[in-house]
Amino acid sequence: MRELIILILGLIVCIQLSNGEENFPICKTGLHWDVKLNKCVPPVCNPPCDQFANCTTHGCVCHTGYEMVHKKCTAKCSKSCGPHGVCISPEKCGCNTGYHLNKKTQQCEAHCDPPCKANAFCSEPDICACNRGYLAKDGVCEPVCSKGCPHKSHCVAPNKCYCPLGFEWDQSHKECLPKCTPKCGLNSYCHKTHECKCRLGYKPNDLKSLSCSLPYPWWVYLVVAVLALTLVGSISVIIYCCIARSRNVNYYPNSSFSDTTQIIR
Numbered sequence: 001m002r003e004l005i006i007l008i009l010g011l012i013v014c015i016q017l018s019n020g021e022e023n024f025p026i027c028k029t030g031l032h033w034d035v036k037l038n039k040c041v042p043p044v045c046n047p048p049c050d051q052f053a054n055c056t057t058h059g060c061v062c063h064t065g066y067e068m069v070h071k072k073c074t075a076k077c078s079k080s081c082g083p084h085g086v087c088i089s090p091e092k093c094g095c096n097t098g099y100h101l102n103k104k105t106q107q108c109e110a111h112c113d114p115p116c117k118a119n120a121f122c123s124e125p126d127i128c129a130c131n132r133g134y135l136a137k138d139g140v141c142e143p144v145c146s147k148g149c150p151h152k153s154h155c156v157a158p159n160k161c162y163c164p165l166g167f168e169w170d171q172s173h174k175e176c177l178p179k180c181t182p183k184c185g186l187n188s189y190c191h192k193t194h195e196c197k198c199r200l201g202y203k204p205n206d207l208k209s210l211s212c213s214l215p216y217p218w219w220v221y222l223v224v225a226v227l228a229l230t231l232v233g234s235i236s237v238i239i240y241c242c243i244a245r246s247r248n249v250n251y252y253p254n255s256s257f258s259d260t261t262q263i264i265r
Contacts, residue, residue, distance in 0.1 A: 049073075065090025076108075098125030117141065132224025144217040152176035166193035185211030 027040035042055065049060035052073035060081035062073035074087070081093035085101070085108030088094035095101050095108035102109050119141035123129040130141035144154075149161035153176045154170070156162045163169050163176035170177045177190065184196035190208060191197035198204055198212035205211050 039250050082107040084110070112195050119143070182210065187212040187214070 018092060024061055025148060043057045045055035045060050049055045050073055052066045052075075053060040053062045055061075060068075060073075062068055065076055066073040067076045068074075075089045075092070077087035077091055081087055081095075084099045085093045085095045087141075093101055093106060093108060098111060099108040100111045101107075105117050110122040110125050112126050114178070116122050117130035117140065119131050119134045120128045121131060130136050133144055134141040135144050136142075143160070145155035145159050145161055147159070149155050153161040166179055167176040168179040170173075178192050178193045178195070180196055181192035184190050187199050187202045188196045188204075196210050201214060202212035203214055203215050259265050
C-alpha cells in the first residue's frame with residue numbers, strides 16, 4: 001500500500017513538471033537555442049577552438065584526421081614519422097632539415113650528397129657509414145671475414161670466402177685449386193686453369209687425351225721382343241719341316257726306302 005501511494009505521488013509531480021516546461025524550437029545541427037536572444041545561435045567555446053576544430057555544445061571537437069593533444073588539435077599519422085620527422089597533416093610526415101621522406105617506409109631518413117657508395121648507408125646528413133659486416137678501407141666499404149679466408153681465396157661478403165675465377169674449392173685440401181673443364185682423366189690432375197698434367201711417372205695416352213698411363217720399363221719391352229722372335233722362329237721352323245717332308249716321295253709302298261737319289265731310271 002505504501003509503495004502504491006509513492007508511485008501515484010511521483011506521477012502527479014511528473015505531470016505538473018511537464019505542463020510547466022517551455023517548448024523551445026528545434027535548431028539545426030551545430031546550433032542551440034539561446035533563451036536571451038530567443039533564437040538559434042552557434043555554440044561559443046572559451047577559449048576559442050583552433051583552425052582544425054569545431055566548437056560544439058560539448059566543447060571543441062577536432063576535424064577528421066586530427067586528435068586532441070595538450071588541448072590542441074594535432075595531425076594524426078597511423079605510422080610513426082620516426083625520430084627525425086613530424087606529422088604535419090593527416091597521414092603525411094614532414095622531415096627535419098637534412099632528412100628526406102622514404103615513400104616506401106614513410107620514415108624520415110638522412111640525406112647524403114653525393115650518395116653513399118656500395119655497401120654503405122647515410123647514417124647522418126652528408127655522413128656515410130658502412131653496412132654491418134663491412135669495414136671502411138681507403139674510402140671503400142669492404143667485407144670482413146672474422147675467421148679469415150683459406151689460401152688463394154678472398155672475402156667477397158661478410159664471413160663468406162670465394163675462390164677467384166678459374167679456381168674451385170677443394171674440400172679435401174681446404175683451399176682453392178685450378179679448375180679444368182672438362183675434368184682431367186685417369187692419373188692426371190689440373191695443373192693450371194683448363195690445363196691437365198700427368199702425375200709423376202705417368203705419360204699421356206696421346207696428345208689430345210686427358211688421361212695418363214704408367215709406361216712399361218725397358219725389360220718388359222725386351223721380354224715382349226724375345227717372345228715375338230721366338231714365336232716367329234717357331235712358326236718358321238714348322239713351316240720349313242712341313243715343306244721338306246713333302247719332298248720325300250716313297251716309290252715302294254711296302255718298303256721303308258725313301259732315298260729318291262738312288263732310284264734307277
